[in-house]
Amino acid sequence: MMKRFLYILVVLLLGSQSSIWAQEESSSERVFSIKVKVIDENTNLPIKNANVSVNGKLFLFSSLKDRYIIKARANDELIVTHPDFDTVYYVIKDNEDIKISVEGIEDKKSKYSLKKLSSPRNKPSKSKKASDAFNVYYDSVKFHKEKNLDKSLTFVEKMLDESQTKRRRAVSFKELAEIYTYWKQYDLAIENFKASLKEVYDNKVQLLLAKTQLLALKNGDAKRSYTKALKGKLSTYDRLLVLEGLGDVSMNLTEFRKAKEHYEAALKIAKTRSLQSKITDLNSKLAETYAKLGETTKADSLFKNSLDLAFKENVRRSLNQQQKVADYYNTARRYDDEIDLRKESLKEANSITIETEDKESLVDSITSQKINYKIGNAYILKEEYNEAIPYLKKSIEEADENEDLIVQKDATRKLSEALETVGAYSEALKSYQDYVQLVDTLYSRKEQEIQQLKRFGRRIAENQSRIKSLEKDKELADTKVDLAYKDQQLVEESNKRQEYIIYSLIGGMLLMVLLAYLMFRTNRQQKLANNLLALKSMRSQMNPHFIFNALNSVNSFIAVNDERSANRYLSEFSVLMRSVLENSDEDFIPLSKEIDLLELYVKLEHNRFKDKFDYTINIDEQIRLEEYSIPPMLLQPYIENAIWHGLRYKKEKGNLHISMNQESDDLIKILIVDDGVGRKKSKELKTKNQLKQKSKGMSTIQNRISILNDMYQDKIAVKVSDVHEDGSGTKVELILKKD
Numbered sequence: 211m212m213k214r215f216l217y218i219l220v221v222l223l224l225g226s227q228s229s230i231w232a233q234e235e236s237s238s239e240r241v242f243s244i245k246v247k248v249i250d251e252n253t254n255l256p257i258k259n260a261n262v263s264v265n266g267k268l269f270l271f272s273s274l275k276d277r278y279i280i281k282a283r284a285n286d287e288l289i290v291t292h293p294d295f296d297t298v299y300y301v302i303k304d305n306e307d308i309k310i311s312v313e314g315i316e317d318k319k320s321k322y323s324l325k326k327l328s329s330p331r332n333k334p335s336k337s338k339k340a341s342d343a344f345n346v347y348y349d350s351v352k353f354h355k356e357k358n359l360d361k362s363l364t365f366v367e368k369m370l371d372e373s374q375t376k377r378r379r380a381v382s383f384k385e386l387a388e389i390y391t392y393w394k395q396y397d398l399a400i401e402n403f404k405a406s407l408k409e410v411y412d413n414k415v416q417l418l419l420a421k422t423q424l425l426a427l428k429n430g431d432a433k434r435s436y437t438k439a440l441k442g443k444l445s446t447y448d449r450l451l452v453l454e455g456l457g458d459v460s461m462n463l464t465e466f467r468k469a470k471e472h473y474e475a476a477l478k479i480a481k482t483r484s485l486q487s488k489i490t491d492l493n494s495k496l497a498e499t500y501a502k503l504g505e506t507t508k509a510d511s512l513f514k515n516s517l518d519l520a521f522k523e524n525v526r527r528s529l530n531q532q533q534k535v536a537d538y539y540n541t542a543r544r545y546d547d548e549i550d551l552r553k554e555s556l557k558e559a560n561s562i563t564i565e566t567e568d569k570e571s572l573v574d575s576i577t578s579q580k581i582n583y584k585i586g587n588a589y590i591l592k593e594e595y596n597e598a599i600p601y602l603k604k605s606i607e608e609a610d611e612n613e614d615l616i617v618q619k620d621a622t623r624k625l626s627e628a629l630e631t632v633g634a635y636s637e638a639l640k641s642y643q644d645y646v647q648l649v650d651t652l653y654s655r656k657e658q659e660i661q662q663l664k665r666f667g668r669r670i671a672e673n674q675s676r677i678k679s680l681e682k683d684k685e686l687a688d689t690k691v692d693l694a695y696k697d698q699q700l701v702e703e704s705n706k707r708q709e710y711i712i713y714s715l716i717g718g719m720l721l722m723v724l725l726a727y728l729m730f731r732t733n734r735q736q737k738l739a740n741n742l743l744a745l746k747s748m749r750s751q752m753n754p755h756f757i758f759n760a761l762n763s764v765n766s767f768i769a770v771n772d773e774r775s776a777n778r779y780l781s782e783f784s785v786l787m788r789s790v791l792e793n794s795d796e797d798f799i800p801l802s803k804e805i806d807l808l809e810l811y812v813k814l815e816h817n818r819f820k821d822k823f824d825y826t827i828n829i830d831e832q833i834r835l836e837e838y839s840i841p842p843m844l845l846q847p848y849i850e851n852a853i854w855h856g857l858r859y860k861k862e863k864g865n866l867h868i869s870m871n872q873e874s875d876d877l878i879k880i881l882i883v884d885d886g887v888g889r890k891k892s893k894e895l896k897t898k899n900q901l902k903q904k905s906k907g908m909s910t911i912q913n914r915i916s917i918l919n920d921m922y923q924d925k926i927a928v929k930v931s932d933v934h935e936d937g938s939g940t941k942v943e944l945i946l947k948k949d
């Protein structure tokens with residue numbers, strides 16, 4: 211990022227007129243007209259697109275005066291922001307002209323395209339430098355922000371395309387978020403405020419994020435954002451806004467006492483700075499808070515203060531505040547007070563002359579039809595229906611003229627109810643029919659609005675998608691630049707190393723050490739690869755005796771025409787084989803899965819040798835099977851030995867018992883116990899070929915366990931012993947560790 215240095219040069223221009231004013235009134239209350247000049251020190255040209263504000267009010271650049279003309283008082287705080295330099299805070303001391311000089315605002319190596327701005331009234335001289343493209347788009351975004359969504363989003367895309375610094379990207383995302391906030395797309399606004407903060411943290415952006423989260427009713431997030439903003443650098447006015455915002459969050463969370471504390475702290479600042487508009491707002495909010503706390507006397511007093519203060523400001527403020535207080539009276543069921551105040555509001559609204567410029571902006575949504583409707587509604591709540599009827603009729607008439615269907619609908623419904631109550635049934639029926647017709651009309655209009663909103667949403671989604679794509683492309687380009695820069699650094703470092711011949715020997719030694727390490731690692735990896743290959747080979751082997759004997763069993767079933775048993779046995783055998791093959795590439799499988807395989811295998815063997823043995827399988831219910839894993843088909847060879855080499859040679863019917871018990875918190879014990887002829891007797895009964903195969907099979911199991919323990923730190927321990935002193939019976943004890 212380019213270096214920027216900010217300094218403020220204050221030139222006091224006190225004329226004789228200001229001396230006269232100083233004798234007449236206090237300087238702290240006097241409003242000054244102050245000239246603020248923001249210039250680029252390199253070119254000595256004015257910066258026209260800075261945001262210059264005092265107490266939240268923005269002042270625009272004056273082309274005639276070639277500077278910003280602001281209205282302020284002593285001790286007010288001037289704030290100047292711009293995409294290319296840090297925010298400037300300055301406390302105004304008196305009637306003074308202010309010059310802010312910025313050095314290094316334009317990077318001479320930047321690739322910004324420049325455009326000359328000209329108009330018939332104000333053509334730039336040859337000595338003036340044209341603004342770069344980013345600032346042109348920045349001005350366009352500010353101009354279209356609240357007028358044309360598509361144009362403003364298009365210019366934001368262009369801002370992002372021209373954003374060569376993190377600060378400019380942060381400003382671009384902030385502007386995009388403010389556009390979404392204005393058009394009530396709060397989730398998108400929050401996303402882009404966060405993107406701005408990720409680029410460059412700015413406490414004012416944090417405050418804007420908190421306000422938007424409050425509008426989106428994300429009270430927890432808003433509270434955290436306001437609290438974070440409060441800890442950073444803020445102007446006095448922004449601090450007031452943070453405290454007011456925390457009060458609003460507390461009200462939403464029904465934490466009324468906390469809300470009162472925040473509002474009172476904000477009101478203290480507003481009174482100190484004589485911010486009349488905020489004093490009015492905070493009196494009203496404190497009144498609502500006291501009303502929620504049940505302190506009606508204090509609430510009434512504060513509402514009265516807010517009415518008096520709003521009246522001193524302007525008609526719009528007065529009407530707005532009157533409606534808030536009247537709504538409070540309605541909630542408190544003080545209908546007479548509500549009616550008196552609304553009648554006063556009605557006179558005030560009707561007193562605005564038609565010639566008044568922007569009459570609609572003065573009264574905002576406070577129209578005479580709404581006031582008449584609310585007066586009529588208050589009379590109905592008082593059960594004074596005859597008094598309510600004229601106001602409701604007047605409301606309907608005015609709403610019809612102004613095409614205010616919602617008020618017309620509500621007033622028509624109320625009128626129908628009032629007429630029915632006083633016995634005017636035919637009129638009541640007529641009003642009800644009008645109400646039904648209005649509902650149908652309003653429903654049709656709402657459907658159209660819904661379709662418009664859907665199209666509006668799709669348009670916004672498409673624009674946001676393009677902006678995200680543009681940002682990803684820019685991130686990719688930045689990554690390529692970073693990699694090129696790193697490559698250049700590596701080349702320079704390599705060149706430097708060549709200059710230091712004295713370190714060549716150390717480098718050689720380090721290389722030998724590194725080579726030895728690589729050889730050691732290669733050997734270890736080779737050993738691991740060999741182990742994995744050996745395990746895979748072992749897992750792929752299935753006892754040929756089992757397959758051969760299983761097929762013989764099928765053959766024997768077929769020989770005796772027991773086709774059903776043969777089919778059932780073959781089906782169960784195929785399930786077992788499929789499971790074995792599926793697990794052939796796994797070092798470990800869940801213990802629960804191994805149990806299922808064992809149960810199926812023992813069942814198959816029992817079907818073949820029903821006259822030779824019975825079996826039981828007991829699993830401790832305390833074992834959390836999902837926490838243990840075991841090599842696939844590890845237990846099968848031991849069970850096969852017990853059946854084929856112990857129980858099969860026994861004259862009478864034997865027993866096979868398999869159990870699993872929790873040995874400790876991370877160990878389980880698996881027991882395979884048979885009461886067969888024993889290992890010694892079995893060895894005597896076998897042929898030489900059988901002995902060779904047995905020896906090979908057991909050695910394979912032992913090798914497999916040895917490799918697994920080497921790879922997984924002694925996860926398995928196996929012990930084989932005789933059950934009785936005479937050598938009969940065999941017990942296999944296997945200890946398995948938790949994963």
